Amino acid sequence: MGNDRKVAMIAGGLTTFAKARRDATQEELVMEAARMAFFNNDLLIDPLDVKRMVDGVVVSYFSDHFERQLLFGATIRDYLGLNPNQGVRIEGGGATGGLAIKAGYEMVKSGDADLVVVAGFEKMSEVSTAKGNEFIALASDTDFDFPVGGYYTAYYAAMATRYIHEFGITEKQMAKVGVKNRNNAQYNPFAQTNAKNPYATKSTSGFVTLKDVLNSEKIAYPLKRLDCCLMSDGAAVAILAEESLARKLSKKPVTIRGVGSGTDTMRLADRPTWKGGLLMDDLLLPHEKPEWYENMVYPGFHSFRAGRKAAKMAYQMAGIRNPLEEINVVELHDAYTSSELQTYEDLGFARYGEGGKLIDSAPFDEEKGIFKEVNPALAGRVHINPSGGLIGCMHAVGATGIAQTVSVFWQLQEKIPKFYGNPVLQVKNPRMGLVHSHAGTGTDVAVIVMDRGW
Amino acid sequence: MADNNNLIVDLPYHINYRHSYGKVSPYFVGLKNKKILGTICRNKEKHRSKTELLFLPPRADCPECMAEIKEWVDLTDNEFRLYTYTIAYFASESFLNQVPYILINVEVVGYDTSYSKLTSTLVINEQGEINIKPEEIRIGMKIKPKFRDVPLESITANSVYFVPAEKP
Ligand SMILES: [Zn+2]
Numbered sequence: 001m002g003n004d005r006k007v008a009m010i011a012g013g014l015t016t017f018a019k020a021r022r023d024a025t026q027e028e029l030v031m032e033a034a035r036m037a038f039f040n041n042d043l044l045i046d047p048l049d050v051k052r053m054v055d056g057v058v059v060s061y062f063s064d065h066f067e068r069q070l071l072f073g074a075t076i077r078d079y080l081g082l083n084p085n086q087g088v089r090i091e092g093g094g095a096t097g098g099l100a101i102k103a104g105y106e107m108v109k110s111g112d113a114d115l116v117v118v119a120g121f122e123k124m125s126e127v128s129t130a131k132g133n134e135f136i137a138l139a140s141d142t143d144f145d146f147p148v149g150g151y152y153t154a155y156y157a158a159m160a161t162r163y164i165h166e167f168g169i170t171e172k173q174m175a176k177v178g179v180k181n182r183n184n185a186q187y188n189p190f191a192q193t194n195a196k197n198p199y200a201t202k203s204t205s206g207f208v209t210l211k212d213v214l215n216s217e218k219i220a221y222p223l224k225r226l227d228c229c230l231m232s233d234g235a236a237v238a239i240l241a242e243e244s245l246a247r248k249l250s251k252k253p254v255t256i257r258g259v260g261s262g263t264d265t266m267r268l269a270d271r272p273t274w275k276g277g278l279l280m281d282d283l284l285l286p287h288e289k290p291e292w293y294e295n296m297v298y299p300g301f302h303s304f305r306a307g308r309k310a311a312k313m314a315y316q317m318a319g320i321r322n323p324l325e326e327i328n329v330v331e332l333h334d335a336y337t338s339s340e341l342q343t344y345e346d347l348g349f350a351r352y353g354e355g356g357k358l359i360d361s362a363p364f365d366e367e368k369g370i371f372k373e374v375n376p377a378l379a380g381r382v383h384i385n386p387s388g389g390l391i392g393c394m395h396a397v398g399a400t401g402i403a404q405t406v407s408v409f410w411q412l413q414e415k416i417p418k419f420y421g422n423p424v425l426q427v428k429n430p431r432m433g434l435v436h437s438h439a440g441t442g443t444d445v446a447v448i449v450m451d452r453g454w
Numbered sequence: 455m456a457d458n459n460n461l462i463v464d465l466p467y468h469i470n471y472r473h474s475y476g477k478v479s480p481y482f483v484g485l486k487n488k489k490i491l492g493t494i495c496r497n498k499e500k501h502r503s504k505t506e507l508l509f510l511p512p513r514a515d516c517p518e519c520m521a522e523i524k525e526w527v528d529l530t531d532n533e534f535r536l537y538t539y540t541i542a543y544f545a546s547e548s549f550l551n552q553v554p555y556i557l558i559n560v561e562v563v564g565y566d567t568s569y570s571k572l573t574s575t576l577v578i579n580e581q582g583e584i585n586i587k588p589e590e591i592r593i594g595m596k597i598k599p600k601f602r603d604v605p606l607e608s609i610t611a612n613s614v615y616f617v618p619a620e621k622p
Contacts (some may be wrong), residue, residue, distance in 0.1 A: 022460055068465065134546035143475065144511040145573045147610040149542065149549040154557045157540035165538070165593050220557075221541040266571075269559055270509065272568040274503055301538055301571075302561070 007108045008246035012406030013037030017192040017234035018199030020125035027079035029235035037237040056113030057087040060100030061121030061398030065135040097401020098437020098446030114242045121235035122396040157220035160302035160338035173356035175185035176211035177337035185392025187424040190395035210369030228335040234396035236403035255453035258318030261446040262309025268441045285348040287322040305444030307346030312449040328430040331404035333438035334389040386425045401437030408433035477514030485613040488601040508565035533563035581615040590622040
């Protein structure tokens, strides 16, 4: 389907994520990330000449409530000096950033643009944490769910309770995800929980053990503080180009092989619980057998149908038959440790119900309560959230999906040592990467599959 | 704070919304009258599931067959079971003074409840009702609705809550 134009990513930039970036406004944060994207990505011609070729802009931010400035897309395009190019603002809750990358991809793929800047940010520190939680909760149903005391950690916790009930997942398996991601983040200088981050606070940074996660403060049963991501201030920028142009601008353009997105009901309460629902919605992946799922209630509260739909679309476009065999590096939306396990299944890295087994596949030192290696390969094959994910980096909503994309982009270019200042998290010889960006109990999910284009 | 590099000021912002509950207003009026009302679409042949679909929270229009739904069902005395739960120790600003509280989803027994697992709260220590400990809460346990007496003009979904209907 469609034309044969291909889209590649040629540059990425990030700010350090921080609990509070009091030293910069939103547009100043975006400039920080954009400057890195243009000037630090080894572009083959003068970065300002590249900037003059930009003919489309996508701005990504989640919440007018947090920002207190409507039409912020105009501020960003103006501040980056990108007028009078075509522009659009994308919003899709927690998946805003991933959907923005997809929108940038579409702008180039359609031929409406050849060179697109995708710029995302969120500044969540200007209101109290409780008010911030409320603003996020306003992205759940405000007639039926928010007024009874609903907020996002609680919705995911209620999902986790049911996930445990359906599949026998354990709190320990969840906590292991927390250990993996938080400890990875200690080698990523952009991560909010990195103890060396100049904005880090002592109580929310540094290495953790299994015991630390399991004994951390209860937030919403079964989730504890170290099972959850926190709000953040930050920005991220990606530059996408039509492939032949991309080759002129970069020695190592990363080709976007597939994009997909999926959706589900606004209210978690309304998720279908039909037996065999996965087959009914035609969501079987090529390596799966119908008999695995013909009696399984789906999606229920245990699975993110939107994530599966997004993955299936992206895999089809990219020609992926078995994700575990073909994908080497993944940045996925681990807003909660439980949702990382659930997402392994949606993405087809584990059979539904077996997300816990995938985290258990990595060698773990029970005595020390940490993985034997930093950034362990799961099933001996795939590295998931090497950057530290949301649990390690935290969640500056409109920036997150773009930051994940930038991380996978640098992984595929093998430039992690350059940008992180150390080689620890660089996956060896990665060929294919995946980005998963997710919103509101799985109302919107975007998946992007990328590989080396050189 | 006076800081030449980094000036921070307070900008308060208050809003009152005059919100309409539209065609599902009967649900909220029902809460005032100590009733739980759902809507039901009986066009089963037109639904992918081939079942009648109960909507709780109610919907005025069926997402499966796009029909307007006129039929309300009184579920007050129906059997309800706990579909899932969490114990909230933290909350958004408006609910911080109520923690810990138990947020639940409710299963209405006897219907295709694919679209109908009402979000509510469970109170496990109410005087005169069955009292249980937090660790005794079980998915599948029977629960029953109770109603808060709130003036109609400030009624919200929080006007109904649940209590255990059986000892675990
Ligand atoms: Zn219908």
